[in-house]
Amino acid sequence: MQSQKKCITIVPIFNHLEEDQMMEIMDATTQSSYKKGSLIYRDGDEVASLFIVRKGKIRIYKISESGKEQLVRILLPGDYTGELAVFGKMYQTSYAEAISDTEICMITKEKLQDFLIKYPTISLKILAEFSNRLNESEKQTTRFATEKVETRIAFFLAELIEDPNLSLEVELPMSKKDVASYLGTTPETLSRKLADLEEKGLILQKTSKRIEIMDIDELLLV
Amino acid sequence: MQSQKKCITIVPIFNHLEEDQMMEIMDATTQSSYKKGSLIYRDGDEVASLFIVRKGKIRIYKISESGKEQLVRILLPGDYTGELAVFGKMYQTSYAEAISDTEICMITKEKLQDFLIKYPTISLKILAEFSNRLNESEKQTTRFATEKVETRIAFFLAELIEDPNLSLEVELPMSKKDVASYLGTTPETLSRKLADLEEKGLILQKTSKRIEIMDIDELLLV
DNA sequence: CGAAATCTTGACCGATCTCAACTTACGTGG
């Protein structure tokens, strides 16, 4: 029960609730776990549940009309997915793949909607989250539409910075292959552009996953 | 009052309400009008209201970090905007420009949130709408990330079809300049690609704004 | 009807992708 509780309390949209409301929601969840590499759902699946990551790491990706894959996001504990099939369409429009052994809590569409009617402030939290995600997604679209690869990489690196006062060393949250996919380019081009940025003295590749940003102002002007 | 009522009743997120709830919401709105060419809000503005289009046409666009403009969408009567400043951040992240004389209803963030608490089913409607928009936006992002310009144009045209059984002739909802901006390309490239598609016999440009799709299957394989 | 904006076409160039070879990192099973 303890770990089940943790599963809910770490989710931003629920963490303002009272203890007993939290318990009520917890009772409505079911748990399941997935081995590394397994698919949690696929495009078209009619699973109408919200999936909350309790442990592990999940890759969310889409496959375009012409068959090319793009990484949409990586889910870490506390993140959730499947909201489209809960609130909107009846089916998934992306793929979710466990990239490490993963544990998940699920709430069905029906139960979640009951809670939203009962505790309307949860909806406001979710609406806030959705509108921010929508905004992020549109910003991303605009970047794809207007910026070249090197600029998109620069912004991607800049946004990985946790605290600019603390450290300008960032850690890639996924493989470079996935970074390339996320940024709409190829591993070859990413590799080259990072080498270019390093040659210009704007970044320093310390290890394959750690990059120190040497000159953030110049980097963002690329 | 009649036109004010119409303003609300045509909005999908409200149109399931009872007559008296509708009246209540209407009383909370204020009206205003904008001349063609005027800016309704700009990136950074702290206007926390939902803007519902009653009459006219509005261009929503963003300007990227490096100063390039991208058209995000065109609003027609019944559409709304400003949701980010209502539910999420406190400021706008895009520009809204009246492209014809336009009339608008506005509801402030506070009043709207009161309604959502009072009538929780409205939230579910908005959540459905948001998750569909989020999905559309992510699909668009994936297209930008993985498809070339010609393919993006092809899908854009295909999605303009109202009823495939009725007619395969579509009308561009905006200038080709704006279509190019929306699709993340230039007017020159759009012009050339349309000419290419026409040469291949896939489309027929009847007038500057009307295009007949001759072979939709082939078109989507481009 | 005319000015201004939009749209089209051509020539050129640069950015990025593709294909291929090679190197490096990683996970697995002995």
Add this chain to the structure above:
DNA sequence: CCACGTAAGTTGAGATCGGTCAAGATTTCG
């Protein structure tokens, strides 16, 4: 715990796509 096989990452060369600049045609709207 090491060795090996596989996947990831890098680098080079060549091809292609799409952008830029410029000129001309067309449309739009006052």
